[in-house]
Amino acid sequence: MKDAEFLAIQSNDNVDLGITHLFLSNVYEQGFNGTVSKHYADKALAIFRELLKLEHENDILKIKTMQDNLFKSNIVLNVLGKNKNRK
Numbered sequence: 837m838k839d840a841e842f843l844a845i846q847s848n849d850n851v852d853l854g855i856t857h858l859f860l861s862n863v864y865e866q867g868f869n870g871t872v873s874k875h876y877a878d879k880a881l882a883i884f885r886e887l888l889k890l891e892h893e894n895d896i897l898k899i900k901t902m903q904d905n906l907f908k909s910n911i912v913l914n915v916l917g918k919n920k921n922r923k
Contacts, residue, residue: 854883 841856857880864873 850883850887854880857883
């Protein structure tokens with residue numbers, strides 16, 4: 837499992853790393869080493885919290901981009917409507 841942790845770190849794959857940490861936490865829990873188990877559980881939790889935070893920030897950015905595009909579209913439609921009324 838330590839090899840899996842190393843590979844996940846090298847591939848920069850946080851999902852795999854988080855899952856590996858959860859698995860290691862479970863392995864150490866079954867071996868009654870609560871301190872090490874908690875260490876890996878905390879690491880996994882931190883990774884997944886960060887991934888959720890990034891996903892949330894990306895969603896907010898997408899919404900702001902859509903709002904900006906809608907605002908620009910409304911401006912264009914207003915200008916086109918005013919030009920049409922002038923004729």
